[in-house]
Amino acid sequence: MTKSVQVRDVSKAFAGHAVLRGVDFAVEPGKIAALLGPSGCGKTTLLRAIAGFDRIDGGEILIDGARVSGSGSHLPPEKRRVGYVPQEGALFPHLTVAGNVGYGLKRRERTRERIGAALALVGLEALMERYPHQLSGGQQQRVALARALAPGPKLVVLDEPFNGLDLDLRRSLCAEVTAALQRAGASAVLVTHDPEEAFASADVVAVMQEGRIAQQDEPRAVYRRPASAAVARITGGAIFLEATVTGAAAETPLGPAALVAAPPQGDGRASVCVRPEQIVLGAPGQAATVVERSFRGDHDLLTVTVGERRLSVRAPAHPDSGLDAIRLRIEGPCVAFPPVA
Numbered sequence: 085m086t087k088s089v090q091v092r093d094v095s096k097a098f099a100g101h102a103v104l105r106g107v108d109f110a111v112e113p114g115k116i117a118a119l120l121g122p123s124g125c126g127k128t129t130l131l132r133a134i135a136g137f138d139r140i141d142g143g144e145i146l147i148d149g150a151r152v153s154g155s156g157s158h159l160p161p162e163k164r165r166v167g168y169v170p171q172e173g174a175l176f177p178h179l180t181v182a183g184n185v186g187y188g189l190k191r192r193e194r195t196r197e198r199i200g201a202a203l204a205l206v207g208l209e210a211l212m213e214r215y216p217h218q219l220s221g222g223q224q225q226r227v228a229l230a231r232a233l234a235p236g237p238k239l240v241v242l243d244e245p246f247n248g249l250d251l252d253l254r255r256s257l258c259a260e261v262t263a264a265l266q267r268a269g270a271s272a273v274l275v276t277h278d279p280e281e282a283f284a285s286a287d288v289v290a291v292m293q294e295g296r297i298a299q300q301d302e303p304r305a306v307y308r309r310p311a312s313a314a315v316a317r318i319t320g321g322a323i324f325l326e327a328t329v330t331g332a333a334a335e336t337p338l339g340p341a342a343l344v345a346a347p348p349q350g351d352g353r354a355s356v357c358v359r360p361e362q363i364v365l366g367a368p369g370q371a372a373t374v375v376e377r378s379f380r381g382d383h384d385l386l387t388v389t390v391g392e393r394r395l396s397v398r399a400p401a402h403p404d405s406g407l408d409a410i411r412l413r414i415e416g417p418c419v420a421f422p423p424v425a
């Protein structure tokens with residue numbers, strides 16, 4: 085099947101500093117892909133290259149099977165049929181909602197019906213006559229999405245569209261944006277540095293690290309089977325335990341742990357990655373001593389020692405619990421990486 089967007093071996097440098105170093109990345113039609121990575125890894129640069137705002141130095145980019153960048157060619161952004169949602173919306177303050185949404189449409193397409201249909205995708209058709217300053221931050225972002233969707237693009241790229249919004253709003257807006265993209269039948273690339281946002285909104289997560297895609301897979305796969313220790317850290321909480329591996333089993337300071345698979349490096353010493361929720365309290369388990377208990381609302385965060393090792397462990401919130409001896413064990417399969425030197 086023709087990919088909605090296909091990025092092949094793309095490189096890009098700014099003033100001699102390589103920012104994209106051979107990026108391979110693809111999105112299937114109608115799917116939402118999240119580009120997840122730490123600050124400075126090249127996410128925005130890749131997004132801008134796909135949208136056509138920046139030229140690439142090497143490799144090629146295809147949209148719907150047609151080359152738009154590469155081998156000396158560079159189709160300008162307005163010819164790519166890619167909708168772009170920048171950080172913090174960037175609506176025109178002097179235009180109404182309808183004016184903003186109609187902005188990207190050709191004059192003959194700029195009808196009330198067409199604008200209303202785009203606003204209906206984000207549930208804001210009632211606010212057509214308002215100005216951006218009369219909208220909440222979340223509404224502004226939805227208008228920015230409606231503006232990007234109005235010309236009927238096959239692909240929409242969104243650059244950290246929920247930045248600057250509070251956490252509750254981020255979560256609800258994320259669900260609304262995903263639903264609007266699905267209603268519009270558009271494929272999307274969403275840039276984020278928040279794993280929860282990537283998992284909640286995307287069909288596929290591409291984990292980016294130092295200008296390369298380190299792993300691209302379904303959300304559960306990148307979380308449960310990270311390809312490297314760095315991917316494990318980028319995709320959520322990760323506790324690394326020194327262990328001895330035999331086949332698909334590991335012996336750790338917290339007792340035995342099953343592995344998702346025997347590691348390619350074989351038996352011997354390893355660093356086993358455990359997700360925080362895989363460490364559970366209660367017998368049977370390894371004896372641990374609680375040295376600090378910190379109230380975190382819906383849970384307590386315990387600092388515990390197991391032998392020489394100090395760990396942070398989530399525990400149910402408990403008003404009467406003091407500092408005491410507990411037992412810990414690992415539940416569910418983990419991933420083993422080569423030992424840290």
Ligand SMILES: Nc1ncnc2c1ncn2[C@@H]1O[C@H](COP(=O)(O)OP(=O)(O)OP(=O)(O)O)[C@@H](O)[C@H]1O
Binds near residue numbers: 099127
């Ligand atoms: N126009 C430019 N000129 C020079 N350097 C640039 C330019 N754009 C980006 N860079 C550099 O490229 C690197 C990657 O930047 P980019 O914005 O793509 O990262 P990012 O992963 O999107 O980061 P963030 O999450 O902080 O937005 C950074 O070191 C940045 O300083």
